[in-house]
Amino acid sequence: TLFRSNQKALHDAVDLNHLLKAFMHLDKKEQRSLVIDHPATTRPKNYSFTSEEVRHIDRENQRLLKELTRQSAKPRSKSTTPKKPCVPTAKLYHSTINRQKEQMRIEKDNMALLKRLESIKPTVGMKRSDQLMDYQRQIGRA
Numbered sequence: 392t393l394f395r396s397n398q399k400a401l402h403d404a405v406d407l408n409h410l411l412k413a414f415m416h417l418d419k420k421e422q423r424s425l426v427i428d429h430p431a432t433t434r435p436k437n438y439s440f441t442s443e444e445v446r447h448i449d450r451e452n453q454r455l456l457k458e459l460t461r462q463s464a465k466p467r468s469k470s471t472t473p474k475k476p477c478v479p480t481a482k483l484y485h486s487t488i489n490r491q492k493e494q495m496r497i498e499k500d501n502m503a504l505l506k507r508l509e510s511i512k513p514t515v516g517m518k519r520s521d522q523l524m525d526y527q528r529q530i531g532r533a
Contacts (some may be wrong), residue, residue: 418463 440448 415463418460
């Protein structure tokens with residue numbers, strides 16, 4: 392699934408790259424045919440700004456439009472296109488997965504046993520000789 396998602400991401404990046412190239416091509420055509428339209432005095436009356444302020448805003452808008460079209464015409468950095476396809480990860484076989492699961496189960500059991508052993512406190516007052524005598528009595532009954 393990781394390989395498929397990497398393939399899909401690569402395919403999407405290629406599609407995006409084609410789309411960007413097509414947009415830039417259309418933008419270049421549009422830029423050639425771009426006519427800056429400055430209507431003479433037939434401009435509707437603007438109650439918010441004076442005529443001079445409106446002309447200044449129009450000039451600034453035209454400058455920004457030219458700057459944006461110039462920026463979009465520049466070639467993009469290579470970081471947007473993938474340099475090389477991702478190497479697929481090695482396929483994990485069922486036996487490998489099962490072995491890893493078994494190993495994790497064993498480690499978990501060992502940790503639980505270690506915690507139990509560490510939590511045990513020594514028996515107070517019971518000597519080795521007492522333990523051996525108790526053992527001998529247990530064997531004698533059997």
